[in-house]
Amino acid sequence: MSRADAERSASLLKAVADPVRLRLVSAIRATEAGEACVCDLTDLVGLAQPTVSHHLKVLTDAGLLERERRGSWAWYRLVPERLAEVRGILA
């Protein structure tokens, strides 16, 4: 593994190596529609909206979530290819 590949893979792993972010990924995956808004997620993880928004931003910046604004809320869904990439690092 090259130094550059290792840097890239480590930053992707760091994005998910957090208990709140793992619970957010798990909560979004568990939804019937495969997507959730911040309004739903604050209840699910029991944290304030700014905290949840911060963690959603880290996941979105890493390409693990896609964000779509509809009305007054942003909706988030998983990017399965990117999650598969994280698993592939250790395959």
Place this chain on the structure above:
Amino acid sequence: MSRADAERSASLLKAVADPVRLRLVSAIRATEAGEACVCDLTDLVGLAQPTVSHHLKVLTDAGLLERERRGSWAWYRLVPERLAEVRGILA
């Protein structure tokens, strides 16, 4: 995902979410015998022995590597079940 499961999974992911540790895992996996000593790994990753030993300890403490002392050197091999567990977190 419960809070306790998330804490446990996050700490396992953190152990591998580091570029040097990813390169060490990759280097050990690439060996023919499936194991390597610190003496080999310092050359492979181009870092000093104390640095390499520190990262090997983090991986061993997380259960991702097994350590066996033979003669003057410690030898390290991967624990495939534990790597599979890391992948499973995001499956």
